[in-house]
Amino acid sequence: MMSKWQGSAAICINDKNELLMVLQGKPQEKKTWTVPSGGIKEGETPEQCCRRETFEETGYIVSVKERLKIKNGFIGEIAVEVAYFSVSRTGGQMQIQDTDSLIHEIRWVSQEELLHLELSFPEDLSFLIAVLKTEKNEGVERA
Numbered sequence: 001m002m003s004k005w006q007g008s009a010a011i012c013i014n015d016k017n018e019l020l021m022v023l024q025g026k027p028q029e030k031k032t033w034t035v036p037s038g039g040i041k042e043g044e045t046p047e048q049c050c051r052r053e054t055f056e057e058t059g060y061i062v063s064v065k066e067r068l069k070i071k072n073g074f075i076g077e078i079a080v081e082v083a084y085f086s087v088s089r090t091g092g093q094m095q096i097q098d099t100d101s102l103i104h105e106i107r108w109v110s111q112e113e114l115l116h117l118e119l120s121f122p123e124d125l126s127f128l129i130a131v132l133k134t135e136k137n138e139g140v141e142r143a
Contacts, residue, residue: 007049008037009034010053010085011068013131020108022057022104030118037082051087063087065085069084111132
């Protein structure tokens, strides 16, 4: 029987249209960038997981606005399903408090910077760029 891993990811954009990202990786691994994310624990909803993982990885308290997409894929024999949520920061302050010591840096990233980062999930790049463009168009900077 094939096992399935389910997780949640947070898309958090600040008022400068920068995306909240974390540099992650095990000590012996190459470190790569991703949005705050992680696995759903038993009894947890995807939204609760999204809030918890964001807080654990960044120190920020967020509220979930909407589900943006579900990404399905495989890592080896394991089916992977990740729900991406648009979140807004409601409190907390930037600090790494990840108990697994997998997070090495937290950064707000512009669309331009995003193009030059080594991503944990390169397949997410076009989606992340599209979200940043959408947010910018809905923001105050409309010409």
